[in-house]
Amino acid sequence: MSPVIPNSETPSQNSRISTVVPATPRGVQNDAFQLTYMDLLMKLHYIRPVYFFTHEAVQGLSISDLKKPMFSLLDMYSHVSGRIRISESGFPFIKCNDAGVRIAESRCEITLRQWFHESGFYSIHGLVHDHVLGPHLSFSPLVFVKVCSYHNNRF
Numbered sequence: 001m002s003p004v005i006p007n008s009e010t011p012s013q014n015s016r017i018s019t020v021v022p023a024t025p026r027g028v029q030n031d032a033f034q035l036t037y038m039d040l041l042m043k044l045h046y047i048r049p050v051y052f053f054t055h056e057a058v059q060g061l062s063i064s065d066l067k068k069p070m071f072s073l074l075d076m077y078s079h080v081s082g083r084i085r086i087s088e089s090g091f092p093f094i095k096c097n098d099a100g101v102r103i104a105e106s107r108c109e110i111t112l113r114q115w116f117h118e119s120g121f122y123s124i125h126g127l128v129h130d131h132v133l134g135p136h137l138s139f140s141p142l143v144f145v146k147v148c149s150y151h152n153n154r155f
Helices: 037-041 063-076 112-119
Strands: 004-006 013-020 032-034 083-086 092-095 101-108 144-150
Touching: 013 063, 063 101
Parallel strands: 101 144
Antiparallel strands: 004 013, 013 101, 032 092, 083 092
8 A cells, every 4th residue: 555645735635656667577678768968958847737637537537547558658668667877977867677657646625626716727836746856866756647636526
């Protein structure tokens, strides 16, 4: 069972953290994915999309239904589940070691209407998992996915 972690940014929200790894273990292969200069330039630019679905659209879906296709997707893009390392020459690379992507499952006890009323309609503060790389790069996942369910799952 994953631990339940209170979200300090939004007291009415709790998160459960889990990990999804590629379906096929890499074993001792542990390939290296070389980062480009553009990757390094973009290292502090995080993509934080937010998608809203109606209650009817997600009726009957569980977190397992959302995680299941991720296993095979990570087989195709295994470097996304790796961790950043520094080579002997000092250049960062991704060690494809199947460490996985993090999934934050959150439950909020207010409705989306109340959320937007309190935080402003265009505010994503608290809706996305606000994790940045570091301080220990070798332990920081490259991808965080946050799935929130809101009171009554209705807007």
